[in-house]
Amino acid sequence: MRFFIRDDAAAASAHVANYMVDRINHFAPTPAHPFVLGLPTGSTPLGVYKALVERYKAGEVSFENVVTFNMDEYIGIPRDHPESYHSFMWKHFFSHVNIHPSNVHILDGNAPNLEAECVQYEAKIQAAGGIDLFLAGMGEDGHIAFNEPGSSLASRTRVKTLAYGTILANSRFFNDDLDKVPKMALTVGVQTVLEAREVVVVALGARKALALQRCVEQGVNHMWTLSALHLHPHSMIVCDEDATLELQVKTVKYFKDIEQVARAQGFEQILPSKFPIRPATLPTTIVTDEFPAPTIHSPQPTTSRLLRATPATEYPLRSRSPSPDLIPRHLRVTPDTEYTQDTEYSVISRSPTPDFMPDRMASRIGEPGLLRRSTPNPAQGLQQHQRSRSPLQNLTPRTNIMT
Numbered sequence: 576m577r578f579f580i581r582d583d584a585a586a587a588s589a590h591v592a593n594y595m596v597d598r599i600n601h602f603a604p605t606p607a608h609p610f611v612l613g614l615p616t617g618s619t620p621l622g623v624y625k626a627l628v629e630r631y632k633a634g635e636v637s638f639e640n641v642v643t644f645n646m647d648e649y650i651g652i653p654r655d656h657p658e659s660y661h662s663f664m665w666k667h668f669f670s671h672v673n674i675h676p677s678n679v680h681i682l683d684g685n686a687p688n689l690e691a692e693c694v695q696y697e698a699k700i701q702a703a704g705g706i707d708l709f710l711a712g713m714g715e716d717g718h719i720a721f722n723e724p725g726s727s728l729a730s731r732t733r734v735k736t737l738a739y740g741t742i743l744a745n746s747r748f749f750n751d752d753l754d755k756v757p758k759m760a761l762t763v764g765v766q767t768v769l770e771a772r773e774v775v776v777v778a779l780g781a782r783k784a785l786a787l788q789r790c791v792e793q794g795v796n797h798m799w800t801l802s803a804l805h806l807h808p809h810s811m812i813v814c815d816e817d818a819t820l821e822l823q824v825k826t827v828k829y830f831k832d833i834e835q836v837a838r839a840q841g842f843e844q845i846l847p848s849k850f851p852i853r854p855a856t857l858p859t860t861i862v863t864d865e866f867p868a869p870t871i872h873s874p875q876p877t878t879s880r881l882l883r884a885t886p887a888t889e890y891p892l893r894s895r896s897p898s899p900d901l902i903p904r905h906l907r908v909t910p911d912t913e914y915t916q917d918t919e920y921s922v923i924s925r926s927p928t929p930d931f932m933p934d935r936m937a938s939r940i941g942e943p944g945l946l947r948r949s950t951p952n953p954a955q956g957l958q959q960h961q962r963s964r965s966p967l968q969n970l971t972p973r974t975n976i977m978t
């Protein structure tokens with residue numbers, strides 16, 4: 576993770592805007608090969624949007640061939656509500672640059688089928704070629720997008736209930752009236768963000784200091800979901816001095832030193848010319864196996880290999896009626912019988928969702944007699960036990976479903 580500390584919010588925002596302009600220009604997007612940008616809302620990115628608009632007006636960057644996907648949107652407030660993320664984005668950014676409205680994607684928090692909306696959003700991201708650069712802010716509780724503490728690090732775009740702290744923090748946009756703050760939102764998942772080719776986070780002000788400390792100095796932790804960025808090969812955090820208040824002096828010094836050394840070597844951050852860009856010839860859908868072999872400059876995101884999450888709507892179901900052949904005769908039940916804690920689960924080895932299986936230690940233990948040390952030599956007891964097992968028992972693989 577690269578980490579840049581700037582004196583104040585304006586300098587941090589300018590740093591990020593410069594970086595984004597470099598990345599877009601280096602990519603040289605065309606209509607057939609657009610640059611795909613993931614975008615956040617909140618007060619934090621306002622300075623970045625302002626700087627990007629200025630750079631656009633100065634003729635230094637164009638959004639003509641940029642496609643955008645916003646991170647999240649509230650559920651249940653009209654799209655034209657002044658605090659909807661649709662309104663926010665058009666007010667602060669889109670209306671001031673030359674982006675094509677058809678290239679703008681924001682989740683619809685009023686969609687008739689919210690789950691379908693989420694699944695389609697992921698499909699649209701893939702169809703666009705995946706996100707080249709995801710810009711993000713951070714909640715006071717360390718959330719990224721609306722992935723509140725405890726969110727699965729393998730999560731994808733889905734419906735999310737907001738944490739009380741987030742409702743409280745966002746009430747400042749709703750006249751400090753908690754009742755007016757939406758309690759639910761649609762959000763990209765942690766895994767959706769991790770699959771971007773690059774993630775750039777801005778953290779400003781003392782109220783982000785604790786979350787920043789947890790995310791920078793501590794390990795990957797589902798209670799501070801932005802910390803999942805440690806799993807990303809190209810993530811960057813840019814903060815101001817105030818946001819470093821909870822960091823160790825040693826940490827601040829370490830990252831400042833690294834930046835100085837890098838600058839002395841002739842570069843400040845990874846040079847755009849060295850940075851991997853998505854080849855124009857790639858298929859429109861992302862199939863990671865078809866990407867070129869990973870290199871030091873374009874590693875495969877580890878997470879896309881480690882975490883293969885399914886869309887929120889595709890929960891594999893536990894079979895209610897495993898093949899009777901797998902179940903010893905004395906344990907067989909009728910096909911419609913729901914299994915209870917007393918059922919011998921160890922013989923049902925085909926469940927795709929062991930997480931939801933009730934478990935008792937007793938169910939992991941074989942014959943009760945095995946536990947009784949009838950002999951001072953347990954190994955010998957085990958051999959005796961195995962010899963005494965019926966042929967059916969020997970054929971039936973025993974599965975420790977909760978391990």
Ligand SMILES: N[C@@H]1[C@@H](O)[C@H](O)[C@@H](COP(=O)(O)O)O[C@@H]1O
Nearest residue numbers: 615617618619712713714720721
């Ligand atoms: N969903 C958004 C986040 O994407 C954003 O990072 C966070 C921080 O907001 P702010 O920048 O105003 O502190 O607010 C909301 O919760």
